[in-house]
Amino acid sequence: MAPTLSTLNGDQVDRSVFEAVLKRRLFFTEAFEIYRLSPDYKGDNRGxxxxxxxxxxxxxxxxxxxxxxxxxxxxxxxxxxxxxTPAQVLKTSGHVDKFADWMCKDPVKGDYLRADHLVENVLKARLERGTKGLLKDSPRLDEATIAEYNGILARIDNYDGDGLAELIKQHDIRNPETNNEVLPPIPFNLIRACLSxxxxxxxxxxxxxxxxxxxxxxxxxxxxxxxxxxxxxxxxxxxxxxxxxxxxxxxxxxxxxxxxxxxxxxxxxxxxxxxxxxxxxxxxxxxxxxxxxxxxxxxxxxxxxxxxxxxxxxxxxxxxxxxxxxxxxxxxxxxxxxxxxxxxxxxxxxxxxxxxxxxxxxxxxxxxxxxxxxxxxxxxxxVREALPEPVKVDEWQATLNKKLAGPRFKQDAKTIQTALSALDQPTLATLSAQLTATGTATLTVPLLSDGTTTTVPLPRDLLTITKSTRLLTTRTYxxxxxxxxxxxxxxxxxxxxxxxxxxxxDPARAVLSLPAALAPTKVLVVPLSANAQLTPLAHRLAARLRRAGIASNVDASSAGIGKRYARNDEVGTPFGVTVDFETLRDGSVTLRERDSMVQVRGGEEEVVGAVRALVEGVETWEGVMARLKVVVGKKEDEEE
Missing domain, CATH: 3.30.930.10 (Bira Bifunctional Protein; Domain 2)
Structure with missing residues (x-):
């Protein structure tokens, strides 16, 4: 029985090689990296x-x-x-009190580990090694253990702090980097230390x-x-x-x-x-x-x-x-x-x-x-929407005695009135019952000065709550x-x-098959050689493409054309245009498609139009090959 969550598809990416390509081509890099490498740096630039x-x-x-x-x-x-964002907004929305993950601490090293990810990663690793008989000092995992681990992994997002603590204890889950035991999970708020x-x-x-x-x-x-x-x-x-x-x-x-x-x-x-x-x-x-x-x-x-x-x-x-x-x-x-x-x-x-x-x-x-x-x-x-026909409804209405409320509450009277106006029908019914039973209703009111709330007692002389029937012409929700x-x-x-x-x-030749609409650069323009007549033509063509809204680069370096195309394949450039000696004779250029490396030849106007149609998604490469001449018989590595 194979593990279901510890393996990927057969074409699993070698992450170290893949991320090395991304960093080498500067898709991304660690922030403040040169400081992290400094021996006296004490900061934390992770994430x-x-x-x-x-x-x-x-x-x-x-x-x-x-x-x-x-x-x-x-x-x-x-x-x-x-x-x-003001803290009170996040408090009201529930993020401060409820937006948390469960965290475990390695008490020896001091690392903090997200509890569900810790359990998940350890069990996945055990499945990966155990089903291949690679666990140290241990036989292959039996069917029951494999089924148990897979069941836990399938439900991992449903465990609370106590459930995760029990899993960690029962299955001896440790920090995989140090093999140290970890402390029981505690809630860790993801918002409190943030500005937004x-x-x-x-x-x-x-x-x-x-x-x-x-x-x-x-x-x-x-x-x-x-x-x-x-x-x-x-x-x-x-x-x-x-x-x-x-x-x-x-x-x-x-x-x-x-x-x-x-x-x-x-x-x-x-x-x-x-x-x-x-x-x-x-x-x-x-x-x-x-x-x-x-x-x-x-x-x-x-x-x-x-x-x-x-x-x-x-x-x-x-x-x-x-x-x-x-x-x-x-x-x-x-x-x-x-x-x-x-x-x-x-x-x-x-x-x-x-x-x-x-x-x-x-x-x-x-x-x-x-x-x-x-x-x-x-x-x-x-939202207030007009009803197709009027409807009779019984509803509670609260009335604040403004003549008495003004002198008593001064500048807070308007806040109290606003809070009353925002009450829903169940709350008004509760306040009416309080008023009947005790002669005073307790209203929760926000304090606009600091964002907190307070309770305000409103006796009968200040507050009247009545139930009446009225004809409703609009629906409010x-x-x-x-x-x-x-x-x-x-x-x-x-x-x-x-x-x-x-x-x-050639496994060393990486390719990113990004859709043309997403590719950072749409077209690489290359002069076939360092001939002084070719480079100006390449720059002129690239400028024309850019004026048409098509991102393009010129690579007139001394590297072979195959190498120039290869390094642009790594950044996902879908098309390449080569300016060569035929361009000098008749104005034609070649257009190369990244994934297949197939090239077609046509006039500059034809090729620019084809690129625009390909980038906009109104034509396929197959369609371009059908109407432009396919170049055959020459490999990129020979064009040097």
């Missing part, structure tokens, strides 16, 4: 990275595709909110009323934001995947809580998703089942149409970016890992050499955020929110692993 030129370009191109796919196509309202929230959502929620006005009061609608975020990572050890500063793109789709249908659902309903739902994980299964989105919504595997719609749109985006569909799954959150605000949540996970990595979270946040911020500030975050949240850096890294390969005849 902090700088993107180099190709990394910056790739990141920007991913964001451009994301913005086109969502913001433009869905007509979303994009905002750019400050990353510096772990996402861009709160700024969008706090601007809800203004955004609703921007949309002419029409529901449903969505806002979107892209920005830097920060987390106090326990142990940032997985390169670009677990970092302390990262780029996040988030959507908040506001929808009627009583009607979560989506008008464009039919566009994605037939798409098939690889789903690993909660029940499958609890039963120890790790292989997703494929269902259409329509089937998943109708069977309540996915909670509602709008959530299903966005899962489909996430799938289409990831495929458009070039993600390998065989290394993609959607995993539903287990009960113990569900965020405090979530009603249902699915992660788009991508398979890498680090295992399955959460890259996109898609949650139904219900009305949690708008409700808590409304209650704390007294600002009503509600607090919207639910569907939130797709994209970790752009994680998507970037996973994508690079998925498109990385090496030439079969």
């Amino acid at each position: 902090l990275f700088d993107y180099g030129p190709p990394g910056c370009a790739l990141l920007a191109n991913i964001v451009d595709v994301w913005r086109t796919h969502f913001v433009l196509e869905e007509n979303m309202l994009e905002v750019d909110c400050t990353v510096i 929230p772990p996402g861009t959502a709160q700024g969008q929620f706090l601007n809800f009323k203004k955004l609703l006005d921007c949309n002419q009061g029409v529901m449903p609608f969505a806002s979107a934001s892209i920005g830097k975020c920060y987390r106090n990572e326990i142990s940032p050890r997985s390169g670009l995947l677990r970092v302390r500063e990262f780029l996040l793109a988030e959507i908040e789709h506001y929808v009627d809580p009583e009607n979560k249908q989506h008008e464009r659902f039919s566009e994605v309903s037939g798409l098939s998703l690889p789903l690993l739902d909660r029940e499958m994980q609890l039963s120890g299964k790790t292989t997703p089942r494929t269902m259409t989105i329509k089937q998943a919504v109708e069977s309540s595997v996915i909670d509602n149409e709008t959530l299903g719609y966005f899962l489909g749109r996430v799938l289409l985006l990831l495929l458009k970016l070039g993600i390998d569909p065989t290394k993609l799954r959607f995993r539903q959150h287990m009960a113990n890992e569900m965020a405090h605000y979530a009603r249902d949540c699915w992660d788009a996970e991508l398979l890498t050499s680090y295992g399955w990595i959460e890259c996109v979270g898609c949650a139904d946040r219900s009305a949690y955020d708008l409700t808590v911020h409304s209650k704390h500030t007294g600002t009503p975050f509600v 607090t919207p639910s929110v569907i939130e797709p949240s994209f970790g752009i850096g994680r998507i970037l890294y996973s994508l690079l692993e998925h498109v990385y390969w090496s030439r079969p005849d």
Whole structure:
């Protein structure tokens, strides 16, 4: 029986070689690296990275595709909110008290380890070695142990602190780097030490009323934001995947809580998703089942149409970016890992050499955020919609005696009035019962000076709560929110692993098969030789491409043309144009395609048009080969 979570596909990436290529080509590098290498440096730069030129370009191109796919196509309202957030906002949202992971400490070395990752990594390593008979001083793992480990791994996200502590004790889980025992898990807050929230959502929620006005009061609608975020990572050890500063793109789709249908659902309903739902994980299964989105919504595997719609749109985006569909799954959150605000949540996970990595979270946040911020500030975050016909309703109404409240509460009277206006019907009913029973109702009021709350006793002479019947012509409700949240850096890294390969005849020749739309540079222009007449032609052609909006570089170095192409294959440049002596005679140039290394020849106008069509995705390479002359018989290495 083979382990199910401790192995990758047969084409597993050699991470050390792969990341060496990325660092050599300056996709990314450790931040403050020269200081880290200094003997007197005492800082901690783990989880902090700088993107180099190709990394910056790739990141920007991913964001451009994301913005086109969502913001433009869905007509979303994009905002750019400050990353510096008052502590009380994070306190109200629940992140300070509830946004935590379980941490273990190696008491000898002093390392802090995330408990679930510690258990997961140790058991995966045991499976990897034990099923191959490689465990030191131990026979191969028996079937029962393999099944037990796989069951734990399948449910790892559902263990709380006590459950993780029991696993660590029962299976003698130790720090794999030191073999030291670790202390029992304790909660570690990911937000408290940060200047900003772990996402861009709160700024969008706090601007809800203004955004609703921007949309002419029409529901449903969505806002979107892209920005830097920060987390106090326990142990940032997985390169670009677990970092302390990262780029996040988030959507908040506001929808009627009583009607979560989506008008464009039919566009994605037939798409098939690889789903690993909660029940499958609890039963120890790790292989997703494929269902259409329509089937998943109708069977309540996915909670509602709008959530299903966005899962489909996430799938289409990831495929458009070039993600390998065989290394993609959607995993539903287990009960113990569900965020405090979530009603249902699915992660788009991508398979890498680090295992399955959460890259996109898609949650139904219900009305949690708008409700808590409304209650704390007294600002009503509600939608008012005209009813087709008037309806009679019985409702509680609170009236503050302003003549007495003003002299008694002075500048706080307005705050009290605002807090009363924001109360919902159940709260008003409770306060009415208090007023009847004791003659005084206790109101919780935010103190705007420092963001805390206080309670204010309101006797009968100040407060009247009555129940009356009135004719309702509008319906008032607090919207639910569907939130797709994209970790752009994680998507970037996973994508690079998925498109990385090496030439079969030369393992040292690495290739990144990035889609043309994402490639940092679209075209490499090379003069065949150092002939003085060729280089100016190459620069002229590159300038023409850039004027057409196509990123291009000229490599007129003394290296052979094969080597020049090879080093640009490493950064994912999809096309190469060679200026040679035939160019001097008739103006024609060759166009090379990165993956196949096939070249075609045509006039400069033809080749520039072909490149533009290829980059824009309106023509395929096969189509270009069909209309331009294919160059045969000469290898790149011979063109030196």
